[in-house]
Structures are given as structure tokens and as C-alpha cells.
Amino acid sequence: MNIHLQMPRAPETKSLDADVAQAFEEFLSTFEDYRQSNDQRLAEIERRGGDILAEEKLARIDTALDEQKRTLDRLLVKRARPDLGRGDGREPSAVRQAFEAYVRRGDEAGLRQSERKAMQTGSDPDGGYLVPDELDSEIGRRLSELSPIRSIATVRQVSGAVLKKPFALDGMATGWVGETDARPQTATPQLAELQFPTMELYAMPAATASLIDDSALDIEEWVAAEVEAAFAEQEGAAFVSGDGANKPRGFLDYPSVDDDSWSWGKLGHIATGSAGAFGTDPSDRLVELIYALKAGHRQNGRFVMNRKTQAQIRKFKDADGNYLWMPPAGAGQSASLMGFSVVEAEDMPDIAADSVSIAFGDFRRGYLVVDRTGVRVLRDPYSAKPYVLFYTTKRVGGGVQNFEAIKLLKFTA
Structure with a gap:
């Protein structure tokens, strides 16, 4: 019988996961409010040519949507930062110990010795x-x-x-030939x-x-x-x-x-x-x-x-009334536009x-x-x-x- 032991997650990591999940839910909820407000705005435009209050409400929600996306992005980046091997109980390598001594105390001896062992020079003309x-x-x-x-x-x-x-x-020089046919010389490519x-x-x-x-x-x-x-x-x-x-x-x-x-x-x-x-x-x-x-x-x-360009695109619909811009399917994923990922x-x-x-x-x-x-x-x-x-x-x-x-x-x- 194989027994797999799973190490407990650090409290800080659990807290970050919870923050990311909450931020993503708030983002989706705000986007749903945005769509409803935009639908109401479009209906008012068709009915009586526009509604200033609806426009202002949509602008407020749009601003909140962008701010929540920024918050979610910051949390995702923070969660993605692992430690640099300090939490695994292993002794840091000699190079890392020498680098730490240099940064903390200005002690260059360890780094110079590491350079000699590696037969390389790690310093440039500016030091x-x-x-x-x-x-x-x-x-x-x-x-x-x-x-x-x-x-x-x-x-x-x-x-x-x-x-x-x-x-x-002009692309690579190529041609089709049979198994036993002669290979005529192709045109010389211009490189x-x-x-x-x-x-x-x-x-x-x-x-x-x-x-x-x-x-x-x-x-x-x-x-x-x-x-x-x-x-x-x-x-x-x-x-x-x-x-x-x-x-x-x-x-x-x-x-x-x-x-x-x-x-x-x-x-x-x-x-x-x-x-x-x-x-x-x-x-x-x-x-x-x-x-x-x-x-x-x-x-x-x-x-x-x-983001400002995305804010305009979020309002657009296709001929069937479907929004062209869709929110991410999950935390850490990209929004999509007409089925293709959007990079901010x-x-x-x-x-x-x-x-x-x-x-x-x-x-x-x-x-x-x-x-x-x-x-x-x-x-x-x-x-x-x-x-x-x-x-x-x-x-x-x-x-x-x-x-x-x-x-x-x-x-x-």
C-alpha cells in the first residue's frame, strides 16, 4: 500500500488563497452588475434617447470593476511568489552564503573564491x-x-x-520530387x-x-x-x-x-x-x-x-445580443474577446x-x-x-x- 503524505500549507498561503477567491467572486459579481446596468442603459437609449443617471451608474461600476481587477492581479502575483528555497530545511549553497555575506556586510572574499573555483569572472568593468x-x-x-x-x-x-x-x-527554397527523380537545384534564397x-x-x-x-x-x-x-x-x-x-x-x-x-x-x-x-x-x-x-x-x-480600451469594449455586443468581452473563467486566467485571450x-x-x-x-x-x-x-x-x-x-x-x-x-x- 502506497501512502502519500501531503505537507500542510502555510497559514499565509491559505489566507492568500481565500483572498484571491473572494476577490475573484467580487469581480464576477461586479461584472454581472455591469452587464445589467449596460443592458438597462441600452434599453433607455432605445426608448427615449439616453439616461444620464444610467450612464453615471455604468461609469461608477466600470471604475469599480477595473479597481477590483487590479486588486485581484496584485493578490495573484503575491500568491505566485514562492520562497527561494529557505523553507525546505536545506543548508544554502556556498555561493548563496557568499552572496548573503556580500550583501549584508560587503564581504567579497567568498564570492571571489567561488569565481576562482568556477573559473569565471562574475564582475563586470563597473564592479x-x-x-x-x-x-x-x-x-x-x-x-x-x-x-x-x-x-x-x-x-x-x-x-x-x-x-x-x-x-x-522569400521563404525557404523547396520543391516536390519523386523517390528516384533527380533533384533540380532550387533558386538561391535571398538572406x-x-x-x-x-x-x-x-x-x-x-x-x-x-x-x-x-x-x-x-x-x-x-x-x-x-x-x-x-x-x-x-x-x-x-x-x-x-x-x-x-x-x-x-x-x-x-x-x-x-x-x-x-x-x-x-x-x-x-x-x-x-x-x-x-x-x-x-x-x-x-x-x-x-x-x-x-x-x-x-x-x-x-x-x-x-484597461481603458477594454472598458469601451466591455459594452459591445454582437448581432445576437451577446457580449463580445467575457470575464476570466477562473482566478489567474485571462479575459477573452471573441474567443481569444486578452492581455492587459x-x-x-x-x-x-x-x-x-x-x-x-x-x-x-x-x-x-x-x-x-x-x-x-x-x-x-x-x-x-x-x-x-x-x-x-x-x-x-x-x-x-x-x-x-x-x-x-x-x-x-
Whole structure:
């Protein structure tokens, strides 16, 4: 007989689970109120041309819905943060002990010895040391939770400064032949190269000496928590609209053309037919955007937009009276629009004249995030006394790798 023992869950984890469940139920309840209020508003418009009170009520519920979604997102991220191996009873590795000694007391001897054993140099020309692998992995995992584009893009790790990716402008040279037929020479493909340089991203959390000396403080957990939000915020903006100068190049920085005139190196867009608005039939524009993608990309398609754009879309119905936007099926899942997942990226533009406020595509194929291996920390107790600064850096690049896989909705006539 096999007996499986299940370890009891920590009280804090149980409390977080309960908070997440309650927040999700409140979110669904508020969305149901939203739908009823919107139905009432539409009925009033048909009956007598509009009702100011109904509009105000809907706006209040819409604001509450967004705030509850933010609360739910914060709880989900908090619940997803595991400890960094401190609660399993095992002794930390020598590298982690040396890193903790460096962060707490500025003792570099242990890290220097670890470097010699590994026959590598963990410090760069500006100083600092590579964080332990566990902390490096945890920072990367947390960024994937907080950085919306990173979570849906392809992420590659490199050891050099630039990732170079060759591709054939006219596709691969191919042909059909029989088993014993001669193989005629195919046309020579015209090759080009995409380059994805990595740029330095930094954060500089500060701590008091008493906080660092507190033996109860998990120093690795503290470093990860302090840098995650700063890194994710900068990454989120760069992956959407970065200009490629000392930062990744965002997909909205590439030139876009009407999808009928699409060519490699540009992103195709669908016009709404109305400047700063969806036009007379929003569902038609969204359908056109979806089917602008090839079938191979469409099956993995996701919508990307900010909360304000979602707030407008939540009001839309199809010809049968069904809402186009649906709430998540469970806590931690995504809302859906016409059957496709919606990714919230607050750095996407608000709807305005000639704005590109919605993207739809297979971002796993379309966008590439490049991480250079290693996160470095430099301890600085001098620049901001009595605080100790921790200059934390990582190198990140990004850009579009497949211009067929992403389409845009442009709010223009």
C-alpha cells in the first residue's frame, strides 16, 4: 500500500488563497452588475434617447470593476511568489552564503573564491557580482508574471551582447520530387539578418543598515521583490513602444501600413474607418483584425490593449445580443474577446485619433525578448549614507522577429 503524505500549507498561503477567491467572486459579481446596468442603459437609449443617471451608474461600476481587477492581479502575483528555497530545511549553497555575506556586510572574499573555483569572472568593468542562479531564475520568473509582453513572447537567453537571426526574404527554397527523380537545384534564397542587441536595465533599491542586519530578513527575497517592479515597468514600456536606442525596440515602433499593402519589415494594420473611434460596427472591425492573420498564427492569437480600451469594449455586443468581452473563467486566467485571450498592457496607447490601441497576433512567434545571462549586484554603502544602495543590472533586448504574426487596429478614418 502506497501512502502519500501531503505537507500542510502555510497559514499565509491559505489566507492568500481565500483572498484571491473572494476577490475573484467580487469581480464576477461586479461584472454581472455591469452587464445589467449596460443592458438597462441600452434599453433607455432605445426608448427615449439616453439616461444620464444610467450612464453615471455604468461609469461608477466600470471604475469599480477595473479597481477590483487590479486588486485581484496584485493578490495573484503575491500568491505566485514562492520562497527561494529557505523553507525546505536545506543548508544554502556556498555561493548563496557568499552572496548573503556580500550583501549584508560587503564581504567579497567568498564570492571571489567561488569565481576562482568556477573559473569565471562574475564582475563586470563597473564592479558588482552575479547573483546566485536561484535568484537569477526567480527574478526572471517574476518578470514573466509582471511584464505582459514578456509573458506571451519568445524569450531567449544569450551569453553575448547581440543575438543575430538570419532569415530568407522569400521563404525557404523547396520543391516536390519523386523517390528516384533527380533533384533540380532550387533558386538561391535571398538572406537577411535581424539583430537584437541587449541593453542595460538597472534598478537601485536602498536599505538601512538595521534592515540588512536583521537576521530574519531573507536577503535574496528582498532583492528580488525590490527590483521586480522596477524592471517590469521599464520592460513593459520598451517592449510596446521602445525606440531601440539604449532599450529594446517595441512592436509599435516599427512602421505600419494598411494590411493590403503589407510587406516584410512593417506591421499591417486595419483601419476602424473613424478617427478615434471604433466606427459604426465594432464587431466587424475586430473580425477583420482577427482574420488579417494567417490561420497558423491565428490559432495562438491574443489581443493586447490597456484597461481603458477594454472598458469601451466591455459594452459591445454582437448581432445576437451577446457580449463580445467575457470575464476570466477562473482566478489567474485571462479575459477573452471573441474567443481569444486578452492581455492587459498599460503601455498600449489610449484610443485617440490615428492611435494604434489594439494589437492582435501570435506574439510567441512575432516578438522576441533577449536576456543576457546573469543579473549583477553592486553594493554601494557610500553614495547615499546612511542608506546602502544595491545597483542591480541586467541586459535585455527585444524586437519583432516575424512581421506576419502581429496585426494592429488603427483608429483612423
